[in-house]
Amino acid sequence: MKKLLSLLLTLVLVVGLLAACGQDEDKNDGDTNTPAAEDKEEDKEEPASEPDKEQEVVIYQNKVEIHEQLFAFADAYTKETGVKVTVKTSGGDSPYAENLKAEFQSDRQPDIFVIEGMGGYNTWKSQLGKFDGDEWIDLTSLEFAIDGDVIGFPVAVEAWGMAYNVRILEEAGVDPATLTSQEGYKTAFEKIDSMKEELGLDSVVSMAAGPDMRWVTGLHNFNGYLSAGLEYGDRSVLDKLLAGEADEARLTEYADWVELLFNYADRGVLLQGNYDAQVGAFAMEKAAFVHQGNWIDPWLAENGVDFDMAYAPHASVGGEHNAIFIGAPSYYVLNVNSENLEATRAFLNYMATSEAGHNYMVNEAKMIPAFTNVTLTPDAPLSANVATWVAKEGGAYTWLQNDMPDGFGMGTIAPIYEAFGKGDIDKAEFIAQLISKIEEIQ
Amino acid sequence: MYGFELGDDNMSRQSKEKIYFWLFLAPALLAFIIVVIIPFFMGIYYSMTDWTAIAGEEATFIGIENYKSMFTDTAFHYSFIRTFSFTIISVLSINFIALSLAILVTREIKFKNFFRAGFFIPNLIGGLVLGYIWQFIFKSVAPEIGEIIGFQWLQDALLLTESDTALVAVVMAFTWQYAGYIMMIYVAALLNVPQELIEASQIDGANFFQRLRNITIPMIAQAFTISSFLTLVTSFKQYDIIIALTNGGPTSEFAGEIVNSTEFLAVYIYNVAFKYNRMAEGQARAVVFFLILLVVSIVQVYYNQKKEVEM
Numbered sequence: 001m002k003k004l005l006s007l008l009l010t011l012v013l014v015v016g017l018l019a020a021c022g023q024d025e026d027k028n029d030g031d032t033n034t035p036a037a038e039d040k041e042e043d044k045e046e047p048a049s050e051p052d053k054e055q056e057v058v059i060y061q062n063k064v065e066i067h068e069q070l071f072a073f074a075d076a077y078t079k080e081t082g083v084k085v086t087v088k089t090s091g092g093d094s095p096y097a098e099n100l101k102a103e104f105q106s107d108r109q110p111d112i113f114v115i116e117g118m119g120g121y122n123t124w125k126s127q128l129g130k131f132d133g134d135e136w137i138d139l140t141s142l143e144f145a146i147d148g149d150v151i152g153f154p155v156a157v158e159a160w161g162m163a164y165n166v167r168i169l170e171e172a173g174v175d176p177a178t179l180t181s182q183e184g185y186k187t188a189f190e191k192i193d194s195m196k197e198e199l200g201l202d203s204v205v206s207m208a209a210g211p212d213m214r215w216v217t218g219l220h221n222f223n224g225y226l227s228a229g230l231e232y233g234d235r236s237v238l239d240k241l242l243a244g245e246a247d248e249a250r251l252t253e254y255a256d257w258v259e260l261l262f263n264y265a266d267r268g269v270l271l272q273g274n275y276d277a278q279v280g281a282f283a284m285e286k287a288a289f290v291h292q293g294n295w296i297d298p299w300l301a302e303n304g305v306d307f308d309m310a311y312a313p314h315a316s317v318g319g320e321h322n323a324i325f326i327g328a329p330s331y332y333v334l335n336v337n338s339e340n341l342e343a344t345r346a347f348l349n350y351m352a353t354s355e356a357g358h359n360y361m362v363n364e365a366k367m368i369p370a371f372t373n374v375t376l377t378p379d380a381p382l383s384a385n386v387a388t389w390v391a392k393e394g395g396a397y398t399w400l401q402n403d404m405p406d407g408f409g410m411g412t413i414a415p416i417y418e419a420f421g422k423g424d425i426d427k428a429e430f431i432a433q434l435i436s437k438i439e440e441i442q
Numbered sequence: 443m444y445g446f447e448l449g450d451d452n453m454s455r456q457s458k459e460k461i462y463f464w465l466f467l468a469p470a471l472l473a474f475i476i477v478v479i480i481p482f483f484m485g486i487y488y489s490m491t492d493w494t495a496i497a498g499e500e501a502t503f504i505g506i507e508n509y510k511s512m513f514t515d516t517a518f519h520y521s522f523i524r525t526f527s528f529t530i531i532s533v534l535s536i537n538f539i540a541l542s543l544a545i546l547v548t549r550e551i552k553f554k555n556f557f558r559a560g561f562f563i564p565n566l567i568g569g570l571v572l573g574y575i576w577q578f579i580f581k582s583v584a585p586e587i588g589e590i591i592g593f594q595w596l597q598d599a600l601l602l603t604e605s606d607t608a609l610v611a612v613v614m615a616f617t618w619q620y621a622g623y624i625m626m627i628y629v630a631a632l633l634n635v636p637q638e639l640i641e642a643s644q645i646d647g648a649n650f651f652q653r654l655r656n657i658t659i660p661m662i663a664q665a666f667t668i669s670s671f672l673t674l675v676t677s678f679k680q681y682d683i684i685i686a687l688t689n690g691g692p693t694s695e696f697a698g699e700i701v702n703s704t705e706f707l708a709v710y711i712y713n714v715a716f717k718y719n720r721m722a723e724g725q726a727r728a729v730v731f732f733l734i735l736l737v738v739s740i741v742q743v744y745y746n747q748k749k750e751v752e753m
Contacts, residue, residue, distance in 0.1 A: 210603070211691025211702070271603040271692070272581055407718035415700045419693040422603060425700070433700060 056084045057344045060103055060110035062091035062330065063155070069364040076356060083343050097123070111338040112348070115152060116330045117144070118403050129334030134345055136352035141232050141396060142370040144331045152331025153348050156367035159386040159396075160220055160293030161311035161324030168192070168199055168288040179312035180320050182256055189264045192288050199288070203266035206287035208278040209414075209421045210271050216278070216291060218414030219401040221261075223325055224316025225254040227398040232323075238400045246438040248431070253317040255431050261291065262421050270421050293325075294368070297380035310385045314397075324389050327399030328370055405441055412437050489726035494719065501722070508726035518727065520696040521710040524609070528706055529677040532613045536673045537666075539621040544628030545654075558629065562622040569619065573686020576615040577602070580687075602687070605694035605703030612704055615683050620676065624669045631665030632658065660751050667746035674742055678735050681708040707731050 061070065067089040074085035088110065090099045097120075100113055104127070115121055121128070121144070131150040137143055144152025162179065169176055172192045178184040192204045209217045226238050237247060262270060266287065269277050282290035283305045289312075290296070313321040338344055351357035352371050361369040362376040368383050372391050377384045389395040401409055413434060420430040489508055491501035512518050543561050547554045564572065580601045588596030601607045635658055643653050659666075684690065690705035690713070705713065711731060715724025 211689035268581075268600055272600050407713070411713060411717045415691070415693040415702055418691065419695065419700045422693070424693065424695060 055082065055340065055343055056086065057112065057340055057347050058086045058088065058108060058110045059112040059332070059347075060088045060090075060100065060114070061112075061155075061332070062089070062096040062114045064089055064091045066365040066367070069360060073351070073356070073360040073364065077347060077350060080356075081346075081350075083347065085347055109335055109337060111335050111340055111344040112332050113335065114155065114330050115144075115333050121146065121151065124333070127336055129336040129338065129341060131334065131345065134349050136349050136371060139352060139371040139373050142326065142328045142390075144328070144333075145233075152328075152333050153352070154328035154370035155330045155332055156328065156361070156365075157326055157370045157386065157390055158293055158295060158329055158368070159311070159324050159326040159389060160291070161313055161389075162205075163282065163290045163292060163296075163309055163311055163382060165282070165285060165288050166308035166310060168201070168285065171195075171199060172288070176310065176312050180315065180322055182253075182260060182315045182318060185260060185315050189260065193264060200285065201288060202281065202286040203269070204264035204288055205261055206278050206281040206290040206292075207261050207265035207270055208273045208275075208291075209262070209417045210273055211418070212274040213278065214410040214414035214418075217417035218409035218411075220293070220325070221258065221291065221314075221316075221417070222409060222413060223397075223399065223401040224257065224314050225251060226400040226404075227325070228314060228316035228321060228323075229319050230397070232394070232396050232398055234398065235400065235403075238403060241404065241438055242441060244439050244441045246435040248435060250317055251431050251434055255427050255434075256318075257314070257316050258417065258420065258430070259427055265421075271418065294380070294382040294386045297382050300382075301380060306381075309381050311382065311389060323392075323395050323397045324386070325399060326386070326390060326396035408437075408441070412440075485725055486729055488722055489729050491722050493722040493725070508723045509730070511723060512727060512730065516697050516699045517701050517705075518710065520694075520699075520701045521705050521707055524703060525678065525706040528609060528612065528680070528704075529674060531609070532616050532677040532680075533670055533673045535613055535617045536621050536624055536677075537669055539617055540624035540669065541628050543621065543625045544632055545658075547625070548629055548632045558626070561625055564619050565623040567619070569682030570686045572615060572619055573683045576611065576618075576683075577687050580611050603692045605692055608688050608692055608704050612680070612684055612687055615687055616677065616680060619683065620673065624673060627665050627669050627672075628662065631662035635661045660749075663746070663750040667743060667750065670746060671739055671743055675735065675739055678738070679708050680706055681712070684709050 059070075059074070061067075063070075067087065070089075071087045074087050078084050088103075090096055096114070100110075103110055103113075113124075115124055115128075128151050131137060131143075131153070134150075136153065137150055140154060142154040142157060143150050144154070162185075164176060164179075166176075169188075169192075172188075172195050174188045174191055179188060189204050192199065192201070196202075196204075207216075226241070227234065230237070237250065240247060266273075266281060269281050269287075273281075279290065279292060279296050279299055281287040282292075283300055283303055285307065311324050313324050315321050332348060334341065334344060351360070352369070353373065358369060358374045358376050361367050362374065362378055366378065366380075366383075368378055368387050368390065370390060374387070374391070377387050416425070416430060416433045416437070419425050419433075420427070425433065488501065490503060490505055492504050493501035543557075547558045547561070551557075567575075584599070584601055585597050588594070588599070599607070601611055639657050639661070640653065643657055648656070684704055684706060688704045690702040690709050692703055693700050694703040695701070707727075708731075711724050711727045714727060715721050
């Protein structure tokens with residue numbers, strides 16, 4: 001018996017050791033995914049005799065998945081204009097922000113690099129050049145601007161709204177054009193809800209507010225309070241929030257919207273669903289709407305979903321709405337010390353204004369360009385729809401969810417949504433809790 | 443090179459042994475100092491600063507500010523209470539189940555080695571994987587079972603959305619993972635109970651429960667000490683199962699605030715430090731967490747040891 005026991009214990013020890021090794025291996029795997037090797041290749045190519053050394057643009061970017069495409073596009077650009085463009089990439093698992101610091105210590109700083117909104121801006125403030133009068137600025141409303149100075153070129157666009165299943169709405173006799181206000185939604189939801197059985201639905205909306213999905217409520221849904229119904233770029237509600245002030249009237253209207261969504265959601269998905277459960281309910285045509293962005297396209301494609309879908313605006317507050325939440329998660333910025341500022345700006349402008357640039361962004365890199373002059377449409381259903389919203393005048397509400405204090409969205413307020421969804425607190429209490437949390441911000 | 447190699451004459455045996463002692467100890471001691479002692483004191487220092495972990499920013503000393511704030515933090519108080527309830531429930535349930543299993547697999551039954559290995563296997567599954575497995579069970583399998591046996595409550599219940607059922611869910615998952623391991627400790631102890639004593643009691647006509655109470659349990663008191671220590675400490679530090687199973691949720695109300703009902707101390711400290719980016723405050727709570735754990739486990743070991751019998 002004792003022998004057996006000691007054997008077992010030894011086995012446990014060995015297994016423990018193996019498990020530890022296994023973890024190490026995983027980590028290593030992750031590291032090798034980084035295209036460091038590719039970086040080096042291009043580094044070597046660099047001195048490969050471009051006679052006009054001045055005319056060289058170095059772009060240091062963070063999207064591993066578009067490295068090849070951008071490289072090919074840069075190559076074509078060189079052939080056409082004679083300006084050499086070098087693409088360097090680091091990202092995925094290797095920390096771009098830290099590598100960028102190293103890149104700045106080297107003797108050839110990048111002319112273009114990437115920041116991801118305010119956080120990056122605050123770190124790199126002193127190094128950033130300005131765009132001025134560039135053609136592309138008039139073609140987008142998504143540029144990154146501080147006090148009227150245009151700093152960042154939007155790399156791509158992502159957006160969320162109320163994604164709906166076109167067929168179900170048609171069968172229910174709901175015209176998506178009526179989905180522009182809380183009243184419009186209410187009528188539509190009631191109608192669809194009464195026809196749930198014939199339409200084969202579990203619920204009208206696929207909404208998630210559980211512990212795994214706090215970004216949906218605390219960040220995306222709450223962003224409606226911050227920016228819905230306001231001019232693009234209006235930060236007044238956010239600024240008040242950052243000063244610890246809540247707009248009670250606006251919050252009350254907003255709470256009606258949250259209540260509406262929660263009332264017509266499936267309780268299981270709402271309270272304990274995860275990403276798969278939420279998107280899955282929509283994908284299996286068990287829900288007519290889903291509160292998610294166009295990043296669910298790859299998920300839908302992978303699972304063979306091919307019904308027609310489109311976005312309707314969120315009626316987060318009272319009044320008429322004709323915009324969805326569109327934002328750029330990252331921006332190309334200029335290095336203020338660049339010796340080729342003109343050539344650099346010309347390159348970015350070419351990307352935004354030429355057909356080749358559009359082809360690269362839409363068909364090669366599979367992104368949604370932020371520019372209104374783009375006529376190509378992405379082939380993924382929701383992304384294609386987002387592109388039409390981007391082209392629409394005033395079709396965008398601002399992304400402000402990432403400019404709230406750290407942890408406020410997902411940590412502080414998201415649990416209040418869950419409690420409201422469960423019915424632990426009523427609407428008045430929901431509003432009161434949100435106000436008290438906003439007031440706690442100094 | 444060193445004194446002890448050359449100066450044999452003027453060095454006593456004792457001091458030579460002393461040098462060997464420290465030489466052999468040095469590698470382990472050095473590693474221990476570098477990875478435990480130094481970070482520990484650095485941690486205490488950082489807990490008294492406004493450290494943010496942003497490279498290039500110097501931390502300034504602010505005394506016990508970070509410690510003061512935890513007295514007014516409702517979420518911390520709640521997390522504290524929940525961690526204690528979780529620890530008590532899981533220590534009891536794990537030890538009870540582990541001891542029952544150990545008694546079963548040390549009796550003369552068929553396939554007992556198979557059972558021993560079987561009960562032990564959940565311990566080899568990582569906490570995250572196990573958390574997701576149990577999440578599936580509570581979300582999808584439990585309602586199915588409710589439907590089959592016609593138990594309406596179970597069929598409709600969203601087990602992971604109520605604070606109490608979620609706590610029980612975490613205890614169940616943790617017990618399933620850890621009971622097999624603790625069982626092995628009890629098995630080892632049970633096999634060491636002297637056979638003479640058992641035989642003598644059998645001759646005296648003691649039944650199974652009398653034997654258990656008067657002989658077995660006192661004889662395996664040492665195993666109780668170690669098992670309850672291990673379960674206490676691991677329950678207190680529980681993190682990965684919670685992250686995978688409930689992610690800190692569901693919400694509950696405490697002192698007028700909405701709180702996360704399974705956000706136990708380890709999870710709570712992580713969230714303060716990394717989600718809210720309040721590194722120094724998280725560190726201060728981690729120091730307090732350490733002190734509490736230290737006191738609780740010393741008290742536990744002290745009282746348990748008193749009950750141990752020496753043969």
